[in-house]
Amino acid sequence: MGYAVLHLLKPKGASFSMSAHIERTVSPPNADAELTHLNRELIEFPDTVSNRTEAIQHRIDTAGLQRKIGKNQLTAFNVLLSGSPDEMKQIEANGKLDDWCSDNLDWLRKTYGAANVVSAVVHLDESTPHIHATVVPIVTTERKKKKHEEQAKKRYRKKSPNAARLCLDEIMSREKLKEYQDTYAQAMAKFSLQRGVRGSDARHISTSEYYRELINQTETVKSKLSNLKEEQIEAQSELSKVKADISKEKFKNTAADVGTTVLDGVGSLFGNSKVKQQQQKIEALEAENHNLTDNIKGLNSKIKTMESEHKTALDKLSEQLNNIYDLFPHIKDLLRWENFLKNIGLPDNIIRRLFNREEVKGCTGELYSKEHSQRFRLENGSLKLKQDKDKPENIRLTINDTSIYEWFRQKHREFLNKLGINPPEQKNNRGLKL
Numbered sequence: 001m002g003y004a005v006l007h008l009l010k011p012k013g014a015s016f017s018m019s020a021h022i023e024r025t026v027s028p029p030n031a032d033a034e035l036t037h038l039n040r041e042l043i044e045f046p047d048t049v050s051n052r053t054e055a056i057q058h059r060i061d062t063a064g065l066q067r068k069i070g071k072n073q074l075t076a077f078n079v080l081l082s083g084s085p086d087e088m089k090q091i092e093a094n095g096k097l098d099d100w101c102s103d104n105l106d107w108l109r110k111t112y113g114a115a116n117v118v119s120a121v122v123h124l125d126e127s128t129p130h131i132h133a134t135v136v137p138i139v140t141t142e143r144k145k146k147k148h149e150e151q152a153k154k155r156y157r158k159k160s161p162n163a164a165r166l167c168l169d170e171i172m173s174r175e176k177l178k179e180y181q182d183t184y185a186q187a188m189a190k191f192s193l194q195r196g197v198r199g200s201d202a203r204h205i206s207t208s209e210y211y212r213e214l215i216n217q218t219e220t221v222k223s224k225l226s227n228l229k230e231e232q233i234e235a236q237s238e239l240s241k242v243k244a245d246i247s248k249e250k251f252k253n254t255a256a257d258v259g260t261t262v263l264d265g266v267g268s269l270f271g272n273s274k275v276k277q278q279q280q281k282i283e284a285l286e287a288e289n290h291n292l293t294d295n296i297k298g299l300n301s302k303i304k305t306m307e308s309e310h311k312t313a314l315d316k317l318s319e320q321l322n323n324i325y326d327l328f329p330h331i332k333d334l335l336r337w338e339n340f341l342k343n344i345g346l347p348d349n350i351i352r353r354l355f356n357r358e359e360v361k362g363c364t365g366e367l368y369s370k371e372h373s374q375r376f377r378l379e380n381g382s383l384k385l386k387q388d389k390d391k392p393e394n395i396r397l398t399i400n401d402t403s404i405y406e407w408f409r410q411k412h413r414e415f416l417n418k419l420g421i422n423p424p425e426q427k428n429n430r431g432l433k434l
Contacts, residue, residue, distance in 0.1 A: 002084025004193040005130075006184045008172060009078040018078060019052045022121050022132045030326040035125035042105055042120040042131070052134055055118035059136040063115075063164045074168050076118070077137060079108065081184075082130035083193045091191055092129055097122075100191055101131065107187045108133050111180065112171070127326050137168040225317060228310055235306050242299050245292070341397070344368050344404070345375070350383065354397070359384040369408040376411035 011018055020026040024036050049055045056076045060069070069075065081104050082088060091100050101122055108117045112135045119134040140162050170176075185195030324331055334355075341351045344367045353360050360383045366375040381399050388394035397404040416422070 001192050001194050002087030003196050004185050004188040005080070005082040005084070006181060007080040008177065008180070009080060010074060010168070010172070011076065011078060022119075022123075022134075023052060024125075029332055030127075030322075031123075031125045033125070038124040040122055042101055042122060043118065052119040052121075056134065056136055059115065059118050059138070060166070063136075063138050063166075065138070065166060066163050067165055069166060073166060075136060075166065076134050077168060077172070079133040079135060080130060081108075081133060082128055083188065083191070085128045087192055088129050092124075096191065097129060100129075103187055103190075104131055104133075107184060108135070111183065113138070135171075137166060137171045138164050139167050139170055140164055141170070224313070228313055231306070232310055235303055235310075238299070239303050242296055242303075246296055337395070343370065346383075354383060354385045357385065367404075367408075369412070371405070371408060372412045374412065374415070376408060376415075 021028060024031070024039060027033055027036070043055075045051075045055055046058055049058050060075055083091070091097055105117075105120055108120065116136045116138050117133060118136055119132075121132045123130055123132065142162070181195055185193070188194075338351060338355075341354065345365065346354075346367075350360050350363070363381045363383050364379055365377075367378055368375050378399065382401075384398050385395055386398055388396060399407045402410070
C-alpha cells in the first residue's frame with residue numbers, strides 16, 4: 001500500500017513564475033512536451049478570468065475584505081496532491097484517475113472553502129500524475145489578538161468577528177497541518193493510499209536549502225561517475241593484458257607440444273639423461289600453464305562482475321539524476337549558474353554565499369571574461385546575485401551594483417583607452433534566465 005502525498009507550499013517571489021510552471025507557458029525539462037495536452041484545469045473560472053493569476057486577484061477583490069493587504073502579505077499558497085509513483089500509475093491504468101481528481105477537488109473545497117480554491121491543474125506530462133492546487137487563505141473566524149493589543153489602553157471600533165480576512169498563518173498552523181494529513185489520507189484510502197508515518201523525524205526544508213543540498217549531491221555524483229570511469233578504463237586495460245597473456249600461453253602450449261614430440265623421438269634414439277631433464281622442465285611448464293589458465297578464468301569472472309557492478313551503479317546514478325530533475329525542474333539552470341560562476345574564477349565558498357542570497361563584500365582578485373578572453377582585476381568589490389526588476393525570472397550577478405557584463409566591458413574599455421583605442425559601445429546583457 002502506497003502513501004498519499006500532500007505538500008503545502010508557501011510561494012517565494014512573484015506568483016506568475018509559479019503560474020508559468022503550472023500552466024506550462026514555460027516547458028520544464030522534466031515534462032514530456034508530447035503529453036502536455038493531457039494536462040487540464042479542474043476549476044471552472046469566472047467569465048472575466050482567464051488564468052490562475054487572475055483567479056487569485058478575482059477572489060481577493062470579491063471576498064469583501066475589510067483590512068488592507070500588507071505589502072509582503074502572501075495572497076495565495078500552493079497545494080501539491082499526489083501519491084506513491086507505483087500506486088498513481090495503477091490508478092491511471094485502471095481508469096480511476098478522474099475519480100481520484102474528483103475526490104481531491106472535494107477534499108480541497110471541504111477543507112479550505114470552495115470559493116478559496118481558485119485553481120487545480122492536473123499534470124499528466126511528468127513521471128507521476130499530480131495536482132497543483134491554488135488556494136487563497138481567506139478565513140472568517142475571529143482574529144487572535146496579539147499580546148500588545150490586549151494590554152493596550154486605547155480602544156478602536158471593533159470590526160465584525162466573522163468578517164472575511166486574509167490569514168495564511170491560521171491555515172498553516174501546526175495543528176491544522178497535522179489535521180490536513182489525517183483527513184487527506186482518509187479521503188485517499190479508497191485508492192490504496194495511506195498516511196505517512198506520524199511523529200517522523202523527517203522535516204521539510206526550504207527550496208534554497210534543498211537546492212544547495214542537491215548541488216552538493218550532484219558534485220558527489222560527478223565524483224562517483226569519474227571514479228567509475230577510471231575503474232572501467234583500468235578494467236579494460238587489465239582485460240587487454242589478460243587477453244595478451246592468453247595468446248602467449250596458447251603459443252607456449254603449441255610450442256611445448258611440438259617440443260615434447262621431438263624430444264620423445266630423440267629420447268627413443270639416444271635415451272640420454274639430458275633429454276629426460278628437458279622432459280621434466282616441460283612437465284613443470286605445463287603445470288604452470290594450467291595454473292595460469294585457472295587464474296585467467298578467475299580474472300575473466302572478476303572483470304565480468306566489475307562490468308556488471310559498474311553498469312548497475314551507472315543506471316542507479318542516472319535514475320537518481322532523473323528523479324532530481326523531475327522533482328526540481330530548475331536544477332539544471334542552477335548548475336548552469338554554478339558553472340558560470342566557476343568559469344569567471346569565483347571559489348566555492350563565495351559561490352555558496354551567493355546562492356544563499358548574501359552580498360559578499362571585500363572581494364579582491366582576478367575575474368575572467370569569456371567575451372573578451374581576458375582577466376580583469378577586482379579590488380575590494382561587492383558581489384551579489386539579484387533578480388532583474390523587469391523580468392524577475394532572470395537573475396544577474398552584480399559587482400558594486402553593476403552588472404557583471406557591464407563591469408567587464410567597463411574594464412575592457414579602460415584597458416583599450418590605456419592603449420589609445422576608443423572602443424565602440426555595446427548593448428547591456430540582461431543576465432542569465434533561471
